[in-house]
Structure formats: structure tokens, C-alpha cells
């Protein structure tokens with residue numbers, strides 16, 4: 001048995017851990033308060049909002065089978081079919097979109113069951129010593145035979161740089177090619193019902209808002225509450241703006257809110273929201289180092305499906321190395 005440390009308890013890290021844990025000692029660490037990474041849910045008083053990933057789609061038979069298991073376990077259910085536009089659903093016969101039940105974060109919490117997952121545990125550096133990995137935290141060091149990094153790629157590279165690890169030139173060039181778009185999310189709670197067309201979500205064009213979803217209608221919240229995701233260009237331009245200015249700009253641009261005033265707003269900045277330039281393979285094995293794999297949604301697939309399958313592929317490759 002080898003000791004494997006997996007950095008990140010999002011879909012990629014948890015998928016990898018579930019493959020490796022039956023055969024090896026696996027510890028998953030995450031700096032967040034809970035598991036799930038960008039599949040995040042927040043409570044504001046008695047309102048509940050998914051503020052990262054909004055729904056799941058399946059494009060491969062492998063992932064569709066996994067989502068069926070999640071449906072059987074009661075952590076996903078179909079939300080709507082097809083795509084949404086500025087006036088609601090545009091092609092009701094299209095792909096099914098699944099939502100988490102009751103929230104998107106329920107799915108990673110389900111995946112984490114039975115695993116050794118340590119949250120609020122930030123890795124600060126990775127070092128190599130005597131052919132093994134030293135995983136450095138604020139007050140502790142773990143020794144590992146192998147590491148899988150599922151944090152967004154720039155964050156993973158920073159951990160190696162902090163520990164003075166020399167990546168092979170080709171690996172570094174490949175990883176530094178990966179790019180992400182940012183996304184500012186505005187979460188707004190309302191005093192009365194907010195009526196959006198079926199399914200309670202819109203994708204807008206020619207607006208600072210890319211997506212908005214009402215969470216009573218989605219089946220997530222006891223109280224009317226809307227998540228707004230801004231476009232990448234709005235997010236870049238307004239990244240450092242004060243909370244109130246961002247919330248005012250977004251609420252001012254939102255359709256279907258006539259006569260509604262938000263009683264509470266929060267702003268969340270997702271710096272590495274979605275990959276815009278992906279690595280062309282489902283994971284990357286770092287050459288000339290103790291076993292080290294990079295995985296996550298920037299590897300081949302994007303979105304929850306890509307992240308999950310990337311984690312699995314990395315774990316399978318790791319099984320061949322250790």
C-alpha cells in the first residue's frame with residue numbers, strides 16, 4: 001500500500017480518491033470549509049443558493065452511468081431538458097440537466113462518504129525528499145509516496161514552485177498553457193416571489209449577466225433567492241470593484257425583477273471559474289519526479305463531467321505507477 005495525498009476535494013479529487021482508496025491509503029485535503037470546490041452552496045438567512053456549478057449534463061456513457069447512481073442515492077434529479085435562453089427553455093427535447101438534491105453540494109458530500117477527507121487544510125508547498133513527497137501545511141508536514149493535484153493549475157504550479165520542485169520543461173509549458181475565465185457571482189435574497197420563465201433560469205445575451213437562476217423554483221431554497229453569474233468580460237473589468245457597485249450593476253441589468261428589491265446580497269469572486277484553454281489529455285503525469293499527476297476540469301473535458309472523468313483517469317494512471 002502506498003500513501004497518496006490528493007489536493008482538492010472537488011469532483012476531480014473525490015473521483016480519484018474513490019478509485020484509489022480500496023487499494024491505498026488516501027488522504028484528500030482541501031482548504032475549503034467543506035468539500036465540493038466549485039460545486040458550492042451558500043445559506044443567507046433562510047435562503048439557500050448554489051453559487052458555483054448550477055447543473056450537470058452527461059455526454060459520455062461512463063458519466064451518465066455514474067449520474068444514475070447519484071439519482072438512485074437521491075442526490076441528483078432532472079431539473080429541465082434542453083437549453084435556456086433569455087426567455088427560458090429553448091429546446092425542451094434536448095439533453096437533461098440534473099440539479100443536486102437538495103443542493104449541488106449534496107453530490108460531492110455523497111462522494112466524500114467513507115473517505116479520509118480533511119477540510120480547512122491548506123497545502124502551502126510540495127517538496128521532494130529521498131524520492132518521496134513532503135506535503136507542507138501551515139503547522140504540519142505529511143509524507144506521501146504519490147500526489148494528485150486537482151487544484152486549478154496555476155494554484156498547483158504555485159505549490160511546486162513554493163517547494164522548489166523542478167518540473168520538466170515540457171510539463172511546465174503544457175501546464176502554463178492552461179487558462180481560466182473568472183466569474184463574479186452575485187447572490188440576492190428577495191422578500192417576495194420572483195417569477196422567472198420555466199425552468200426558473202435564464203441565459204442572457206448582450207448583458208453583464210450570463211446566467212440567473214431562482215432557487216425556490218429550482219427546489220433549493222425556502223425563500224426567493226437568485227444567483228447571477230456575470231460574463232467573463234464583466235468579471236475581468238469589475239474584479240476589484242466594491243461589493244455594492246457590483247451588486248447594483250448586476251441587479252440593475254436583471255430582467256423580470258420589476259418591483260422587487262433585494263433584502264440581502266453577497267458577492268463571490270471565482271477567479272478560476274471555467275477553463276478557457278484546456279490541456280488536451282484527461283490528466284498530466286509529471287516526468288522525472290516521484291509519482292505526481294495533475295487533474296481537474298482543465299484537462300480535456302471541462303465542467304463537472306470533465307472534472308470527474310479527469311480525476312478517474314488520473315487515479316487509474318496512478319494505480320499503474322505505485
Ligand SMILES: Cc1cc2nc3c(=O)[nH]c(=O)nc-3n(C[C@H](O)[C@H](O)[C@H](O)COP(=O)(O)OP(=O)(O)OC[C@H]3O[C@@H](n4cnc5c(N)ncnc54)[C@H](O)[C@@H]3O)c2cc1C
Pocket residue numbers: 007008009010011012013029030031032035036037038039051052053054055056057121122123124150151152155159183185229270272273274295296297298302303304305307
Ligand atoms: C460560476 C460557475 C458556474 C458553473 N456552472 C457549471 C454548470 O452549470 N455545470 C457544470 O458542469 N459545471 C459548471 N461549472 C464548472 C464546475 O463547477 C467545475 O468544472 C468543477 O466543479 C471543477 O471541479 P474540480 O474538482 O476540477 O475543481 P474544484 O471544484 O475547483 O476543486 C479544487 C479544490 O482544490 C482546493 N484547493 C485549491 N488549492 C488548495 C490548496 N493549496 N490546499 C488545499 N486545497 C486546495 C479548492 O479549495 C477546491 O475545493 C461552473 C463553475 C463556476 C465557477
